[in-house]
Amino acid sequence: xxxxxxxxxxxxxxxxxxxxxxxxxxxxxxxxxxxxxxxxxxxxxxxxxxxxxxxxxxxxxxxxxxxxxxxxxxxxxxxxxxxxxxxxxxxxxxxxxxxxxxxxxxxxxxxxxxxxxxxxxxxxxxxxxxxxxxxxxxxxxxxxxxxxxxxxxxxxxxxxxxxxx
Numbered sequence: 001x002x003x004x005x006x007x008x009x010x011x012x013x014x015x016x017x018x019x020x021x022x023x024x025x026x027x028x029x030x031x032x033x034x035x036x037x038x039x040x041x042x043x044x045x046x047x048x049x050x051x052x053x054x055x056x057x058x059x060x061x062x063x064x065x066x067x068x069x070x071x072x073x074x075x076x077x078x079x080x081x082x083x084x085x086x087x088x089x090x091x092x093x094x095x096x097x098x099x100x101x102x103x104x105x106x107x108x109x110x111x112x113x114x115x116x117x118x119x120x121x122x123x124x125x126x127x128x129x130x131x132x133x134x135x136x137x138x139x140x141x142x143x144x145x146x147x148x149x150x151x152x153x154x155x156x157x158x159x160x161x162x163x164x165x
Contacts, residue, residue, distance in 0.1 A: 126163060
């Protein structure tokens with residue numbers, strides 16, 4: 001049975017491809033959620049590596065070149081979640097407002113990301129993600145499986161994971 005809260009979420013939620021200034025909004029949400037939820041799991045080097053990765057100029061270039069695409073989850077006009085897919089098969093960024101986590105928004109964003117990847121490559125068999133320590137459980141709940149134990153690169157801790165399609 002679907003709760004009233006989830007039914008209302010279904011009606012109001014829209015997931016749209018993001019462009020232009022919307023990318024800046026996405027990066028603001030990503031940084032805010034990282035600072036609130038993930039930052040404590042990293043040493044200074046990892047935090048700086050993440051901030052470097054989400055630099056506006058760098059992201060805009062990736063979007064412009066087609067290497068990366070962003071989708072935003074909007075409730076009414078409020079951005080509540082973001083997914084960025086890279087190279088047509090990799091979840092590069094997935095962030096949901098802290099107060100909106102565990103409500104199915106991440107799963108909806110993953111579904112949209114998968115749909116986009118399959119539009120680009122109908123033969124695609126799997127998508128991947130480098131899951132943060134806190135994100136790993138959420139990805140497992142969505143069907144992703146760890147490929148290797150946790151790793152660290154440039155101070156960023158992550159677990160390589162894969163979702164079979």
